[in-house]
Amino acid sequence: MRNKFKKLITALAFSAVLLSSLKVNASSVIHDVKERHDIATGVQHVQIDRFTNNGWIDIEVLKLDTKNSFSNLTPLISGQGVSKRAVLSDMINSNGAVAGINGDFFETTSYPMALGSLYGDNKLILSTPEVAFSRNSFYITKDGKGGVGNLNNNIIVTNIGKGINYSINALNKISKPYSAISILDSNWGAKSPGNSIGTRNTEVLIVNNRVVDKRTGGVSFQILPGTYVLTQVGTGLDSLSIGDTISINYGGYENLAFSVGGGNILVSQGSVLNNPKFSKTRAPRTAIGINSTNTEVLLVTVDGRNNTSIGMSEQELAEFMKSIGSHHALNLDGGGSTTMGIKYSGDEKATIVNYPSDGSERPIVSGVGIKSSAPVSEPNYLKITPSEKSTFIGFSYPITVEVFDQYHNKLQVNPESISISSESGNISGLNFNPSVKGPGKITASYAGITGATDVFVHSEMKELILDVGSLQMTNGKIHIFETIYGKDDLGYKKKINASQVQFSATEGIGIFEGNKFTAQGDGVTGVITANYNGVIRNIPISVGTQKENIFGFDSIENATVSVNPNDDTKITASVILDSETQDENPSTALVYSITPQKEAQSASINYKGGISLGTAQYVGLWIKGDSSGGKVIASFRDANGKTGSAVLIASVDFNEWKYVEALVPASLNGNIFLDKLSITISDEVELVSSIKFDGLIAGIKLPLDWELAKGSSVSGDPRNFQGETEGASRISITSLSKNGGDNTQKLNHLQNKNVAVIFNGASPETMAGINAGLKFNGNDVHNIKTSNGTAFITLQSNQNGIRSANAAQWKPFMAAMENADYKNIVIMMQHDPENLTGAKEKSFFFDIIDKAVKSGKNVFIVSPGNTNSVEWLSGYRKVSLTGYGNAVLDINIKDGNLSYVMTRY
Template sequence: MNKISTKKMSGTKKWIAASLAGVLWIMPVVGSDGILQIGQGSSSIAEAADSAFSVTKLGEEVITSGAIMMKYKFTAARAGKNVSGLADVIRVDLNNPYVSLDVMTGKGGTLTTRQSTGGMAKETGAVAAVNGDYFNTSAEGAPIGGQVSSGIVMSTPSQLNGMYAFTVTKDRKPVIDEFSFEGMATALDGAQYPLAGINKSAYNPEGGSSTYSHAHALYIYTDAWTALQRPKNSSTTPTEVLVENGIITQISANAALPMAVPKGAYILRAHGLAAQYVIAHMVVGQALETSYSLVSKTTQQSIDPASLQMMIGGHTILVNNGQAATFSRSITSIGGYRARTALGYSQDGRYVYVIAAEKNSNSSGLSLTELQSFMTNIGVWKGLNLDGGGSTTMVDRPLAEMSTRLTFNTEYGTEQRSVVNGLGIYTTAPQGEVKGIKISGSSVLLIGQQAAYSLKGYDTYYNPIDVAAGNPAWSSSGGSVTVKAGQATAVKPGTATLKAVSGAASASTTVTVLGGNDITSLTLGTATGPLTVGSSISVPVTAVTKSGINIPVPNSSLKWEFVGFKGSVQDGKLTVDSINSGVTTGYAIARYDGFSTGVVLSTGAATPWENFENVTYPLAFTTNAAGVTGTAAVTAGSAERAGSKVLSLNYDMTAGSGKMYAYAQLNGTTGKAIPAAATSMSVDVMGDMSLNWLRAELVDNTGATVYVDLAKVIDWNGWKKLNIDLSGYNIKFPASLKRLYVVNVEEGQDERAKTGVVSFDNLSFTMPSLSSDAGLPTASVSMTIGQKSIMVSGTKKAIEVAPIMMNGTTYVPIKYVLDAFGGSASWDAVTKKIMILRGSKVLDLTLGKKDFLLNGMRKSAEVAPLLMQGRTLVPLRLVSEQLGLNVKWEQKTKTVTIES
């Protein structure tokens, strides 16, 4: 074995704690033998950088001495259109002795114990961090690439082509290269056998003689590997050797040792020829030596792991010599526009760039080619790709704060995916003198909201320092916010400046109080509920600003109005105290500075639809993709569903490709009927943490197919109740539910499980008695321009004000429309607002204004309502489009006919 330097494995604590990182793979597929297969493919050539790609720096903030957070906006041309997004870059100065980089690993610094990036940062004291290496999501949880943490080998590089790694040497030099592993076990009699790796999951090696990573191979598993299987799905039967303090203490032929690796020990795992070597040359009680080295594939030189501060595995190289590099490996499975993570360093080796591109409601994500352009734009000389997509997570500690927070929302919101490792940034600076202070607290408030603000300081090394003992004095200017001892109350819309003074130091911050004109929607987490005395439902309210930010609205900022019943809202829960006589539909209206939204409560709410206890119609598994298999059947429930029956959808997509579906089909091609208009549905779902997409397929009475999202991501295990608002799907009832199904989309497919079981129970539909055409009065109303009479289903009635035509727009008196078709209208003389309630619709109009609110959403009409002879006239088009009525116009007679 050609090597320059080696480390002896004599059972010392330092070596035992080591385990060089795993193997990186692309396009993983589990074969029939259960082995992870690595799709090698041909190397892809990086596309030429798009000249339309541009990068703008938005700002920066110091995290700690030697580490700066920089925010960028990028713009790219895609299919003839410009798109934009955001990326966050932490620049680490290796010339600064107080800042360092290291690898964070699972829980407690061990493999096979996945944890979120934020959790690892908190556990290890990192001031910032990003998710790290690729890993097989269906395996134990070990990195694919090599890993060295604090100078100790944690896992070895896998035998895969084109997989790069990032290292920092102990003399603080960054290196990006491909690495291989060489190792040797030497028995007391001098017989030797090559080591294949340390702490590796099963995979398919590339470029060697073996198809299986563990066939005829000798591996080391240290106490950093906590899983009992070493590894699972290896397609081999192991012979294992326990080594403690450099002495063989147990040998188990053709069977794994029934134990985890003891602290300070390691287990040799052998198969085939390696197992024959063990049986022939190893004896309990004898000494065993092992040696290993890392080898640069570029220089062919061996590297002593003790010379490295850290190593983390990555995927393809992205940038070399300041230019986009040819991809070193197929990128087919990691294509598309996704959230991305990457590492790079400057030409002089001084700066390391920790990069995360966002993919969320504020950002479009990047392709790998665009990521190359971004990196070269910000000064990266050499860089590689880390594990991106849904795993992309960055946390950082804001200036003067004590702990890290999520830098941006992930592809799946604020939830952080559990991963095997991450790259942490650490400070070793001593405590310095107070350098500055800042006010910590929300920059946006809602009217009536109370919020706490605190004064926090940072020292000469930009690390947090306690300044609370200074008893700061607080003041507010602008009139929109009052403040006392750090407790602020938002009084009215506008901008206020909060100021805190502590001794000779002072700080100020701007706080904006949002008014109704600053938001585009006010939404309730629960749109419908039961109208029964004593019922209580959760009514969380969220405001969406014009800039697209979601803000939870505290109850102190809301005014509630109840129509048709008496009730109250306390701690975010609506309780029905009594119901007015004859009322079957009630409304709870939440108002915020002229903005409103409502909950529709009905005696017909939450109607049980299917609990799978006595199913009399056929259920079947179907799919759209060749190779996808599964079952759909009523089975006995588990956990809290023990003793009941549930619908279980079992799927296996490992032999499929592309966008794959697994359907549980109800009642053949017909589906099961939903007899009345439903505004929402609920279903209990046992999730499988597959990260797949969960949907339902309905067909309405026009024959149109409607696809309803139950959950964008199945990111939970066990049973969970899902509540789905159907009001925005424009379903024409009665309808039928045809299929419940799981979707595994092609983009990012390597991140999601291809096998799993999802179960369903207790499907209910909320069917308010006045929610749509199914329950509202049926009528035909005719009005003639200028005439003070109306024909209602053939009966003539007098009206106080006639419909009119003005500037080409027809206006009709809303009161008479509602009298005929159901609903009510109320008038607020102070705000000049008309609130219309009809079925599941809450409509707020304002005289003279084109903007209106429908179920909490701001919309705009072509013309505004007007007041005529004490009656409100509304544009005819608004009646037809927003209240769900059909309108006909007879030009010759100037007659309007409205029908339901």
């Protein structure tokens, strides 16, 4: 299947060409990305990723040059005939085609039936049904003229000796109640229906234009090439006798070179139809068209009903067919039937290049194929494909070199006869080992033919990124380092296989087996070191916990009670201090009263704001039981608001003091809070009792020793320094605290700057108090502001993406990113673009960023985050601002040189 996330940036260079050739619905098209592939002589496959106001549309186009004598349209049917369905890829393989699409609409009866015509390779395979049920067809006449419309079914069988004509309902089609006369030939299948459609079914076998057998309610006839069977449930064939001589006249079909049935006409005589019967639903679509000079046939599929393509309405499909040159066009079967397959030269089987909406190919009755009879000739060109176009020094990349002739036949050659070279690195066999940074080429030659492909070479790895930045574990716990990246000197990341990384740990803290670490010991700290070709990453680790006294339960100031069900006729509760204790201070008692109920009842002590447990891994406390048989549960919450619970006692079957412990749920992270202690009674009893708590402790994760972890390799950003401010263009960007925090220092810092931006917005009064050359809120609607060669782009976004927030901003954003006058670009978004859910839009966005970076632009993307920080990623600076803490991003530009720092107070 096609690579849905292919590198879009390559195609950006062709945008002007694409947009000029694809003007359909120009107001709704944001961008088109096209890739062309020659399949056979006169046959081209074009992949189009269309980005519109409504979403992405994946379009596949097959173009057939009808002037090419080696390639032509061919009908596709199952290898078992039209009475059986088959998937398109099997049809392409069995019919010797190089490519194809699904064809006509069909009924899925016991004998599947395509509804319209099918003609090709000098034979009629399917006729249209009788006039009352006639359907549109796309056709090409023997003199090469294309058209769309009804093909009248005027097939006549004549009994020459008796002078009787028999009007034929259809060729190779039968449908209930089978009362119309149909003619079946070997394209139907191996056998006629026989008595499978009823004991009254009459069948007449014709061989060499003579009736040789006749059966009513009999077994099936074998249908060999050159033989025919007339079939009808009724009396219409009674006049035919064995020995009668017959003739068959196919009428207007004899003037055809090709035809296929379909649905609505989309384009006729160069005009897009506005048919009220057009389906307005966006769905997968298939269509066929021909241009005004009858020199190019267009086979089209449009994907839909999936996360990457929204599909088209029939009106949109009609307009698209017109836009790519169709003078006539017909809608074919769509939905789950929409399929395009290509049998690439050298492959044994066809490949499906679109995404069928059913998740796999749907068996169909007919298809439209393309055959090529071109001979194999001398080598003509090379296709060079490295495993990756974006490469890194220190890695090896396999190269595939294919040799093709002038007809696009793939030739089998000795790989040792191919010479490969590159000024960007060395070649070892069929592997490229980059060594020179920047854009480059890989060149290959064979038999006097030379070809080349572009590559980009990044530096060697400068920094390692592990899946965790630290570890706090307990004895025996395991961590597997699976996701490992290296980062080059521009912040671009490359995934590294864990088997290529050497791991080690401080002695006595644990052991490594490959990338699997098992913690050992208790109460120890140290460091884990990952080493990739001398690039080091150290992370601190601690194993074990330390007990800390948290709360003596000697105060109920922040304690309240709750009951479930909330009905004081069934259950009541109160919280008091009690003198019975484990130390000299009071304990806390939960006093409760319950009546017999079928459902469980619970009473709880709730602590306002929670009791802070730090980074607790477990809790321990004393409980004085009441032999009630109840279950005691602790409820926790972490700093992110995530909640969890742990059972302290499954059944209170004691009435003395007992020390108990329970693990904090592993799903909770960071600072943990104890919010509630509860007792639940499931028995139907009447009870007045109390349960007491004392001496809460927490098993706190051991602190990490960050000093030990110093010495990691880092990919430093050469522009991250405090540049000269005298005579510089000074830019300051910050977020304000919205919860009553003091913003004085940040607002003072913005004064007298060339550009002052409040990323999360401020009131008009606040903005009026800032003295700056250019000042604005970074959370406004989309706009582009400029100052001294720097563009400030505000992009509206939501969790689904940029388009869904405001599609109209995409075109001006793209234009700004390509504007040579903007050397520095600051993009402000209220959602981190790396977390957007629209995968294709996200990929497209970052390809644009990548192109801008590689053209020499300095790009900053500002979005909300959990920390005030700047990270260098893939050539751009990712700026996170929280609004908390006094932090300002300062950018200075002097004499064209940019520097930046995150200033903190």
